[in-house]
Amino acid sequence: MAQFTDRIEPKEFPKMPEEYRDLLTRLLTIQADCEIGGPHIYVDHWTLRAPTVDDQWRVARIASEEIDHCRKFLRMLGMVGLDRSDILFRPRSKREVDAFKVDMPEWGDFAAFGFLIDKVGQYQLDEMVGSSFLPTDDVLPTILREEKGHVAYGEQQLQIMMATPEGQVAAQRAIDKWYVVGLDMFGRSESARDERYIEWGLKKRTNGKMREDYIAE
Numbered sequence: 001m002a003q004f005t006d007r008i009e010p011k012e013f014p015k016m017p018e019e020y021r022d023l024l025t026r027l028l029t030i031q032a033d034c035e036i037g038g039p040h041i042y043v044d045h046w047t048l049r050a051p052t053v054d055d056q057w058r059v060a061r062i063a064s065e066e067i068d069h070c071r072k073f074l075r076m077l078g079m080v081g082l083d084r085s086d087i088l089f090r091p092r093s094k095r096e097v098d099a100f101k102v103d104m105p106e107w108g109d110f111a112a113f114g115f116l117i118d119k120v121g122q123y124q125l126d127e128m129v130g131s132s133f134l135p136t137d138d139v140l141p142t143i144l145r146e147e148k149g150h151v152a153y154g155e156q157q158l159q160i161m162m163a164t165p166e167g168q169v170a171a172q173r174a175i176d177k178w179y180v181v182g183l184d185m186f187g188r189s190e191s192a193r194d195e196r197y198i199e200w201g202l203k204k205r206t207n208g209k210m211r212e213d214y215i216a217e
Helices: 010-015 018-046 053-079 085-089 107-126 136-161 165-184 192-199 207-216
Strands: none
Touching: 010 018, 018 053, 018 085, 018 107, 018 192, 053 085, 053 136, 107 136, 107 165, 107 207, 136 165, 165 207
């Protein structure tokens, strides 16, 4: 199959081959689940426990933006006739990606999560820019800009922690923990489904290539 280069509007979705419909809905569902998965980990624990009032405000703002990202992906699923609002109430143990099942007992966890895990999310979202599903054009620029802000805030907090010897130890511990989790988020390097995503214009790179680029960055 030659690479699919058309841009599909929601009204054309029912006419598309079953494989395309399955791949698109899977991609949108996983992304919606990931966007809401983060707030489910940290909102209760860190919104009112972050070190300063500014940090508490940032936690709340980041959570609000992630929930809005989920809302946008759920809306796109609605455009193709699927109601996946069940994702909002899914227990953490049932999340699509293991990163969203991990606890954040330390502030360094929240910082490293933003720096490393949101960076993985940025990679995954960037794959959809210019995808064959046209509605992604309307939502991805804002989502990507906000995700970059989450990454920058996480990096800033790790740098603040590293100003003291104790903070250096805590920051390194969090980085070691979440870096491995982040690498796993890219999935299997050899994936037949990966090639189908690319051929249908829903992604640009394989899991292995994205992981390599992430490590290099």
